[in-house]
Amino acid sequence: MRGPSTLTEPQVNFDANPRVESKVWRSIKRSRFYYLMFAVPLVYFIVFHYIPMFGIMIAFKDYSVFKGIAGSEWVGFKYFGEFLSDPYFYTLIKNTLLIGIYQIIFAFPAPIILALLLNELRNGMFKRFVQTVSYLPHFLSTVVVCGILVNFLSYDGMINQFLHWLGLEQVHFLMIPEWFRSIYISSEIWQGIGWGSIIYLAALTNIDPQLYEAATMDGANRWKQAKHITLPGIAPTIIIMFLFSIGAIMAVSFEKVLLLSNGSNFETSDIIATYVYRRGLVSSDFSYATAVGLFNSVIALVFLTIGNTISKKVSETSLW
Amino acid sequence: MVKTQRNLIKKSPGSRAFDIINVILMLLLVFMTFYPIYYVLVVSLSEGNAVMRGEVSFWPIGFNLSTYALIFEDPSILQSYGNTILYTVVGTAINVICTAFCAYPLSKKEFYGRGFFTLLIVITMFFSGGLIPSYLLVQHLNMLNTIWALVIPGAISVWNMIVMRTFFQGIPQELYESAYIDGSSEFMSFLKITLPLSKPILATMSMFYAVGHWNSFFSAMIYLDEKSKYPLQIILRNMVVMGEMSNQTQELGGVYAAVTATNIKYAVIIIAVLPIIMVYPFIQKYFVKGMMIGSLKG
Numbered sequence: 243m244r245g246p247s248t249l250t251e252p253q254v255n256f257d258a259n260p261r262v263e264s265k266v267w268r269s270i271k272r273s274r275f276y277y278l279m280f281a282v283p284l285v286y287f288i289v290f291h292y293i294p295m296f297g298i299m300i301a302f303k304d305y306s307v308f309k310g311i312a313g314s315e316w317v318g319f320k321y322f323g324e325f326l327s328d329p330y331f332y333t334l335i336k337n338t339l340l341i342g343i344y345q346i347i348f349a350f351p352a353p354i355i356l357a358l359l360l361n362e363l364r365n366g367m368f369k370r371f372v373q374t375v376s377y378l379p380h381f382l383s384t385v386v387v388c389g390i391l392v393n394f395l396s397y398d399g400m401i402n403q404f405l406h407w408l409g410l411e412q413v414h415f416l417m418i419p420e421w422f423r424s425i426y427i428s429s430e431i432w433q434g435i436g437w438g439s440i441i442y443l444a445a446l447t448n449i450d451p452q453l454y455e456a457a458t459m460d461g462a463n464r465w466k467q468a469k470h471i472t473l474p475g476i477a478p479t480i481i482i483m484f485l486f487s488i489g490a491i492m493a494v495s496f497e498k499v500l501l502l503s504n505g506s507n508f509e510t511s512d513i514i515a516t517y518v519y520r521r522g523l524v525s526s527d528f529s530y531a532t533a534v535g536l537f538n539s540v541i542a543l544v545f546l547t548i549g550n551t552i553s554k555k556v557s558e559t560s561l562w
Numbered sequence: 563m564v565k566t567q568r569n570l571i572k573k574s575p576g577s578r579a580f581d582i583i584n585v586i587l588m589l590l591l592v593f594m595t596f597y598p599i600y601y602v603l604v605v606s607l608s609e610g611n612a613v614m615r616g617e618v619s620f621w622p623i624g625f626n627l628s629t630y631a632l633i634f635e636d637p638s639i640l641q642s643y644g645n646t647i648l649y650t651v652v653g654t655a656i657n658v659i660c661t662a663f664c665a666y667p668l669s670k671k672e673f674y675g676r677g678f679f680t681l682l683i684v685i686t687m688f689f690s691g692g693l694i695p696s697y698l699l700v701q702h703l704n705m706l707n708t709i710w711a712l713v714i715p716g717a718i719s720v721w722n723m724i725v726m727r728t729f730f731q732g733i734p735q736e737l738y739e740s741a742y743i744d745g746s747s748e749f750m751s752f753l754k755i756t757l758p759l760s761k762p763i764l765a766t767m768s769m770f771y772a773v774g775h776w777n778s779f780f781s782a783m784i785y786l787d788e789k790s791k792y793p794l795q796i797i798l799r800n801m802v803v804m805g806e807m808s809n810q811t812q813e814l815g816g817v818y819a820a821v822t823a824t825n826i827k828y829a830v831i832i833i834a835v836l837p838i839i840m841v842y843p844f845i846q847k848y849f850v851k852g853m854m855i856g857s858l859k860g
Contacts, residue, residue, distance in 0.1 A: 269674040275748040276667035280679065283664035283718060287683055290715050294691020294699050311698075356591070359584055372588045374846060375595050381838050382599075383777030385795045389802030389831055390598055393824070400601060403616035432594070440850055464577055497780050501803050515693075522694040523784055535692040 301533035314529075321533035338513040338538075341499075342491035344423055349430045350487050353438030354480060358468060360439065361446050373443075376436025388501035391429055392416060416502065419509040426502060426511075430495065441483065442476050449475035481553050489546030492538050514538045599835070606630070606829035610822030629825040633833065638789065639797055643833070646794040649782075650775040653713035657771040658764060660717045661726055666752060668723075669730035687720045700785060711785035712778070712793075722767055729763040730756060766848040773838065798834050802827045 270277070301321060303314040325331055356376070363369040379387070394400045395415040402412040415421045453471045462470065496515035503511035514534060522531025605613050609624025617623050633639055667673045668680055690696075696715065705711040733756060741751045757764070779795035786792060800806045807823060 266674075269672075273667070273670070273673045276670055276673040279663050279752075280667040280673075283660055283683075284679070286660060286714075286717050287686060290696075290699070290717070291686040291690065294695035295689060297691050297695025297698060300695065300698075359587060362580070362584055363588065364581065368585070368588070372592055374843070375592045377846060377850070378599075378839075378842060379595060381773055381777075381842060382835055383779065383795055383798075385777075385779050385799045385803065386831055386835055389798060389827070390602060392803050392805075393827055394598065398614065407616065435591075436595070463574065464580065500780075501799065518693055523697060528694050528698065532692065532694040535694060539689075539692065 298532060298536055300529050301536045303529060305529040305532075317529075321530045322537060324530065325534050325537060333509070334512060334514050334517055337510055338492060338494060338515075340510075341423055341426060341494045341513065344427050345430060345494070346484075346487055346491065348427050349434065350484065352431050352435045354442055354476075356435050357439040357442035357446065357476070358472065360443065361472065362464065362468070373436065373439075376439070378436070379433040380437035382433070384495070384497045384501060387429060387433060388498060391425065391502065395425065416504060417506040419507045419511070422502070422507045422510045426498065429498070442479060445476040445479040446472065485546070485549045485553055488549035489542060491545050492542040599839075602828045602831050606825060606832050608825070610825050613824055614822065629821050629829040630833075632821055633826065633829055638792075639794075639830065639833075641790060642792050642794045642797040645791060646776060649709060649712050649793055650772050652709060653775040654768050654771045656713050656717055657719070657722075658768050661719070661723050661767060662757075662760075662764070664718055665723050665726035665730055666756060669727045683720055683723070697784060705785070707786055707788055707791065709791075712781050713775075715781070716774075719771075722770055726760075726763055726767060729760060733759055762848070766845075766851065769841075769845045769848060776838065794834055798830055801830055 297311065300311055300314065302316060302318060303311070304317045304320075305311065305314045360369055360372065363372070396402070397412060397414050401415070405412055413421075415425060449471065453475075454467060457467050457471055492514070494513055494515065496513070496519070499511060499513055500516050500519065503516060515538065518531045518535045518538070521527045521534065601619075604620070604622050605618055606629055607622040607625055607627070608618045609626060612618055612623035664683070668676055668683075670676070673679075691699075700706060700711050700715060705714065737755050737759075738751050741755055746754065777795065779793070779799055782793050782796050783799075786796070805823075805827075807826070
């Protein structure tokens with residue numbers, strides 16, 4: 243059967259002199275409606291995604307607003323050198339990496355555990371209820387979550403009222419640098435545990451029920467079934483998600499950090515992304531901030547590549 | 563069959579103990595998720611002094627609505643609410659139209675150059691210009707301090723576009739073929755076949771984008787500098803996170819003796835999340851579906 247597109251432009255097989263070029267042209271002409279439609283998205287991607295990519299070149303230039311990007315002078319790796327030799331560089335790297343690593347250690351397994359526990363629930367109604375409630379925080383804005391945190395953790399806030407009631411000492415949580423990472427990671431778990439479990443639950447539905455039947459026949463208890471059937475069944479998904487989070491290790495949720503950081507917890511809360519924002523948009527050091535941002539992206543890409551290579555070797559699952 | 567098999571095992575005491583612990587853990591999760599939001603609501607309805615004394619925990623003490631009365635007298639809050647609605651409606655319309663215009667051609671096998679364009683777009687998922695070049699672009703296009711800075715740079719989410727493309731691909735090809743035989747143009751086919759059949763995905767995408775606009779604060783923070791254009795999230799940030807109160811609110815605070823700054827902050831949180839919580843039960847399943855399609859094909 244011939245598709246509508248082949249009908250649009252009747253095949254002129256007895257063309258006097260069919261050339262390769264005209265074949266391409268014919269295909270293009272045949273999909274002219276699609277081109278017309280695609281023009282808007284194409285322009286969008288070029289202008290709002292590819293042009294900024296080329297804009298990265300200001301990291302290697304002494305960008306000045308008056309000279310423009312093209313007119314500014316090339317300075318090579320000057321700004322990268324400046325950043326690397328800044329003593330503050332180590333603090334930033336440490337803060338960014340530590341939050342990223344803690345995120346992987348604590349926030350990454352949480353949805354997997356939840357999915358496994360939900361899978362063991364016998365009452366379907368109750369399961370759906372727990373799921374529905376647990377997705378809710380995902381839909382709250384970062385500002386709302388941080389607003390709740392800031393107020394709950396304030397000196398006269400809900401948490402401290404509770405500590406006081408227990409007879410414990412009140413703590414100025416957000417003023418103490420040591421508390422920052424725990425607060426950040428806990429809130430990430432609170433917001434993401436339910437939503438993150440969806441993908442694992444989807445993977446669980448693909449496991450062949452016969453495997454469980456066979457295991458039951460062989461006398462495997464639930465723990466053994468979970469260990470030998472369920473977990474291996476979702477392992478590919480876990481690996482892919484793990485790769486994503488390794489790649490995202492440098493891409494800490496910057497908005498949340500920005501909202502939770504303050505002068506007192508800067509020591510642990512200042513990360514590369516907030517530094518880029520401050521230097522670039524608050525102090526208008528455009529070239530320097532772009533260089534720092536590019537440095538961050540390159541490191542992130544390195545992490546992603548490492549994760550991908552390891553996974554390819556170990557399990558034959560990879561992103562590319 | 564499977565069910566009966568699995569039920570047989572439940573007889574063991576260890577298994578039963580696990581079930582009980584599991585249910586308790588899940589109830590704890592439900593409580594931990596729900597209680598903070600509930601507490602915010604309770605505080606916003608309570609008398610200020612009772613909150614300060616730490617008497618409020620599970621139900622409002624000294625129930626009153628004066629905090630909300632006060633909030634709705636503050637013109638800056640009302641204005642920001644209106645702005646957010648405007649940005650959400652305009653932004654979502656642009657998002658959905660652009661995403662459909664992108665996804666439809668890419669869903670067609672006969673679209674010449676489809677592979678190349680898909681690659682061009684997928685690359686943007688992994689590489690981006692970053693904060694500063696994007697900001698400079700928006701500045702260069704004279705979009706600073708306009709609604710366009712908030713709604714155009716994020717017009718298409720590649721992830722959503724892929725989900726929508728997958729949906730379009732699922733529409734039976736025969737429908738288009740018979741429409742063609744009946745003399746329908748490609749544009750008419752899109753209008754009369756694709757769009758009506760895609761209502762569920764269009765609704766899901768609208769919800770995705772609308773929630774995103776409703777919740778977004780960062781682009782407004784960097785691109786807008788006129789107070790009259792601020793969306794709700796910026797006002798929320800200033801009041802709730804930074805602890806700033808507008809003069810208007812402070813003056814009005816004197817009128818309502820029962821209201822404290824804490825009441826106001828919590829009430830502003832509630833008015834910001836209320837629309838989300840109200841539509842949430844209805845839209846939740848669409849989100850999950852969208853997420854599943856995306857994760858399986860993406």
